[in-house]
Amino acid sequence: MSAIEIQGVSMRFRLSRKQEVLALENIDLTIQSGEFVAVIGPSGCGKSTLLHLVAALETATCGKITIDGESPEALREKHQLGIAFQEHALLPWLSVESNLALPFKIAGRPPDRGHIRELIRLVGLRGFEDARPRQLSGGMRQRAAIARSLCLDPKLLLLDEPFGALDAVTRRQMNIELQRVWLEKRLTTMLVTHSVDEAIFLADRVVVLSGRPGRIAEIIDVAFERPRTPECMRTEEFHRLSDHLTELLEP
Numbered sequence: 001m002s003a004i005e006i007q008g009v010s011m012r013f014r015l016s017r018k019q020e021v022l023a024l025e026n027i028d029l030t031i032q033s034g035e036f037v038a039v040i041g042p043s044g045c046g047k048s049t050l051l052h053l054v055a056a057l058e059t060a061t062c063g064k065i066t067i068d069g070e071s072p073e074a075l076r077e078k079h080q081l082g083i084a085f086q087e088h089a090l091l092p093w094l095s096v097e098s099n100l101a102l103p104f105k106i107a108g109r110p111p112d113r114g115h116i117r118e119l120i121r122l123v124g125l126r127g128f129e130d131a132r133p134r135q136l137s138g139g140m141r142q143r144a145a146i147a148r149s150l151c152l153d154p155k156l157l158l159l160d161e162p163f164g165a166l167d168a169v170t171r172r173q174m175n176i177e178l179q180r181v182w183l184e185k186r187l188t189t190m191l192v193t194h195s196v197d198e199a200i201f202l203a204d205r206v207v208v209l210s211g212r213p214g215r216i217a218e219i220i221d222v223a224f225e226r227p228r229t230p231e232c233m234r235t236e237e238f239h240r241l242s243d244h245l246t247e248l249l250e251p
Contacts (some may be wrong), residue, residue, distance in 0.1 A: 002187040002201050003156065004031040004054060009063030010213075011049055023049045025213040027063070036182055036189045038199035041209030041217075042249055047192045050214065054190060055083050055158050067156055073176045075155060082154035084185075086161040088145040090133040096120065096144050097129040103151040112151075119147040122181055139163075139170045143177065148187055150185070157182075157189040159220060164194065172230065175201050181247040183227060196245045217248055 011024040023046040031037050038103045039047050052058040053065060056072035058190050071246060075081050090099045100119060101111035120129055123143040133141050142162055149157060162178075175198055182202075193199050201207045203222055210217040220241070224232050232238055 003033040003035065003068060004029070004190070005064075005066045006054070007064045009050075009053065009060045009065060011053065011058065012061045020118075022213040024060075025215050027214070027216060028085060029207060029216065029219075031188060031190065033068075033188055034186045034192070034200060034203045037207060037211065038191045038193055038203035039207045040193060040196060040199050040203075040245065040249065041214060042211045042251070043194070044212050045209045046212060046214030047209060050209075051158055051160050051190060051192045055081055078131070079103065079152045080155045082149035082152070082157045084142070084145045084149045084157075084159050084162045086164045088133070088141040088197065090148075092133050095130045095132060096125060096136075099133075099144060100148050100151055103148060105215075107152060109152075110149055116151065117225065119150055122150075122184065123147045123178060137170070138166050139174050142166070142174060146178070146181065150181075150187075156187065157185075157187045159189065159191045161192055161194065163198070171195075171198070176204060176230070179227060196242050196249070197233060197238075199244070200224075200241055201233060206242070206245060208245060220245065 001076060006027050006029040009024060009027040013023055015021055026134060027050065041047050041048060049058065053060050054070045054072055056076040065072055097116055097120065100116045104111040120126055123146055125143055128136065128140065146162065166174060179202055200222055206220045206222060207216060208218045209215065234238045
């Protein structure tokens with residue numbers, strides 16, 4: 001069964017009583033279970049809007065989205081969607097471990113301390129369980145945010161520019177770390193990013209949206225073997241694919 005089915009989805013936003021904006025138009029996309037898909041496109045093309053629709057943070061004007069046969073709203077109510085944004089949104093007065101306990105409390109469940117500790121290990125934060133967010137680097141805060149998104153064993157991981165605020169070196173390291181986490185979990189993942197190289201490095205497929213209104217311009221299969229290393233990004237094939245995707249983003 002497909003993990004995500006997006007069928008004929010369009011999205012309009014009302015700016016005023018007389019003005020509307022068509023953000024997305026007639027999006028059809030299937031994401032298989034366990035697949036990592038990246039979505040790229042020009043600024044303002046509706047990338048984040050598409051992810052928000054899958055996350056049940058917005059409701060499509062028309063069309064249908066199902067996740068394993070259920071609506072996004074149903075999975076959200078069952079706390080089966082893991083979401084991480086560019087802003088880590090960790091509570092500054094809580095430790096890393098206490099921040100990871102929050103999803104359990106929100107879901108009305110007792111925190112699974114063993115699971116929390118395992119996720120802290122998975123994202124490379126062992127030894128920082130008691131640290132406050134201000135005591136962590138930007139990359140470490142994003143690791144904690146991703147770990148938090150995995151706490152309730154979601155069916156789907158949704159990432160909206162999670163590394164967009166990081167410097168280039170830290171961002172590349174976080175790409176490697178995210179790949180490692182994904183290889184261990186094999187969780188169906190949808191990533192929105194402005195970085196073509198990040199999309200190629202992480203994804204099984206890259207979905208390219210056109211300028212507003214966002215339509216699917218092309219879907220590219222990424223055939224590089226996993227685990228991928230930084231050396232992969234220096235190959236002629238990687239640069240050729242990067243150039244092709246960059247051309248698709250040009251007006």
